[in-house]
Amino acid sequence: MKSFRTVESIQPDQATSHRLELWNTWDNTTNEAIQPPKEQLPSGRELQKKDWVTLNRARAKVGKTASTLHKWKLRPNSECPCGNQNQTMDHILSECTEGPHCTDQDLRDCTDAAQAWITHWRDKI
Numbered sequence: 001m002k003s004f005r006t007v008e009s010i011q012p013d014q015a016t017s018h019r020l021e022l023w024n025t026w027d028n029t030t031n032e033a034i035q036p037p038k039e040q041l042p043s044g045r046e047l048q049k050k051d052w053v054t055l056n057r058a059r060a061k062v063g064k065t066a067s068t069l070h071k072w073k074l075r076p077n078s079e080c081p082c083g084n085q086n087q088t089m090d091h092i093l094s095e096c097t098e099g100p101h102c103t104d105q106d107l108r109d110c111t112d113a114a115q116a117w118i119t120h121w122r123d124k125i
Contacts (some may be wrong), residue, residue: 029049032104033059044110047118054122055114057108063125092121 016039024036035042044055057063066087070078080087082097094101099120106114 009077012017012101016114027081031059033061033107035108041108046116047115050122051118053113054118054125055107055110057103057125058102058117058121059091063095065089065092065125089125092125093117 020038044052047055052061053060062068064078065078066075067078069075078086079095080091084096085090087096092099093107094103100113100116101123102111102113102117104110106117
């Protein structure tokens with residue numbers, strides 16, 4: 001994997017725009033839960049560490065879901081407690097009957113819906 005950092009000499013007043021330009025060129029994600037590149041932490045940075053970790057796992061669509069644990073051979077199956085055959089991050093964000101739901105926009109903005117989702121799932125994923 002190539003870093004978006006460079007060893008080129010850049011004028012200090014152009015460094016930020018240069019980094020953002022390289023980042024935008026390199027990053028082709030379509031994940032709406034992740035903010036566009038900018039030189040500041042995203043919403044939710046004031047959360048406690050465990051909540052911040054849970055929020056960012058949800059934003060990145062990765063976590064210790066049954067599907068992931070099954071893939072890592074740490075679980076015999078990927079079934080969700082709600083009965084769905086595959087407990088993925090997308091499933092627990094928007095479909096699962098075991099807890100509250102939230103959207104990518106909620107995650108990006110760290111809304112009340114996202115915080116309720118975090119509170120419910122933080123010790124489970």
